Amino acid sequence: MNCSSARDRISRLTCKEDLTSEPGLASHVEGCSPCAHALQRHARLLSDLASPEPLPPFPDLAPRILARLDEPRVRRGTAWRWAAAAAFAVAALALGYIAGLRSTGTAVPQESMAAAYQEAFATMPQGTELAYLEGAGMQAAAVPASSRP
Amino acid sequence: MPEGDERSDILLMELTASGDREAFASLISRHQRLVLSVAYRFLGSREEAEDAAQEVFLRLWRAAAKYRPETALAAYLRTLTVNHCLDVRRRPRLLALDGGDDPPGQEDPSRDLEASERRGALEAALQSLAPAQRMAVVLFHLEGASMKEAARLLQISPKALESLLGRARAALRERLGSLLDAP
Known part of the structure; x- marks a missing residue:
């Protein structure tokens, strides 16, 4: 057994007694002081994990929880995510059209770009336009001024 | 009540x-x-x-x-x-803009601390683990769950849990370093 395997086996030990079931590891450790040291540290770690800090005192949470039972349940995220996903899909199509025009060397009329962005932004949840541009690695300056939110 | x-x-x-x-x-x-x-x-x-x-x-x-x-x-x-x-x-967490206290795990746990303070360093080291590793250690070592129960809670196989725990312990040993040599 080499040191790398020994260290891996040491990390898997859950108690000192495990060593008796690992004769290969035991004999390696006998002849390798760095691994013997690692085993010693591992035993100390297991000992510390076995006696953690006691929990701090906590108050009775029942009154606080009962007070919240009548709160309206807000399902955060679901509807917003669908709207954002749809908006990004439209934006991706619009930008893909523009990228296609560019790749063929066709000059993209500013009006087309402006229209594409405006359409994309119109479908996005308010306030997400800039985040979309940043997420796409673009800066607001790259967007025609007439289209910027 | x-x-x-x-x-x-x-x-x-x-x-x-x-x-x-x-x-x-x-x-x-x-x-x-x-x-x-x-x-x-x-x-x-x-x-x-x-x-x-x-x-x-x-x-x-x-x-x-x-x-x-x-x-x-x-x-x-x-x-x-x-x-x-x-x-x-x-969930992505908003970072405090007022430069609040360093989160646990940012301190250097290799300072020469007394044995009684080693536990604080262990807590900090635990917080520096990846979430899955940390939860594995919490469940198996701190909460006393069996391998089978901990694996069920983490929705992984017992073999995968053994591997996860091994990596977590190695990371903790690495992080605590010479603190584990203290008497």
Whole structure:
């Protein structure tokens, strides 16, 4: 057994007694002081994990929880995510059209770009336009001024 | 809220499902320590642990009608707690703009500390682990769950858990360094 395997086996030990079931590891450790040291540290770690800090005192949470039972349940995220996903899909199509025009060397009329962005932004949840541009690695300056939110 | 409520979890859950808040309060009092223990040891913060415990019990209230008594309530609560805590850590967190205290794990734990302070360094080292590794250590070493139970809670095989724990322990040893040599 080499040191790398020994260290891996040491990390898997859950108690000192495990060593008796690992004769290969035991004999390696006998002849390798760095691994013997690692085993010693591992035993100390297991000992510390076995006696953690006691929990701090906590108050009775029942009154606080009962007070919240009548709160309206807000399902955060679901509807917003669908709207954002749809908006990004439209934006991706619009930008893909523009990228296609560019790749063929066709000059993209500013009006087309402006229209594409405006359409994309119109479908996005308010306030997400800039985040979309940043997420796409673009800066607001790259967007025609007439289209910027 | 009755002191020393002798009613069984199954009965209390049935009553909770019918909207009995007193029964629900009894359940909270009876099991909150279990929930708080996992949450506190994983999240590392009293405030977050209390928030997490509230959310777990609110979920229990909402899902009370779906609870199946074949599963022990303690095990069910532990599942809810593990899932919620891992979700909490998966969500992107807003960074404090006022440059608040360094989060646990940023300090150098290799300073020469007394043995009694080694536990503080261990806590910091735990918080520096990846969430899955940290939860594995919390469940298996700190909460005393069996390999089988911990693997079930983490939704991985016992073999995968063994590997996860091995990496976690190696990372802790690395992080604590010479502190583990202290007498």
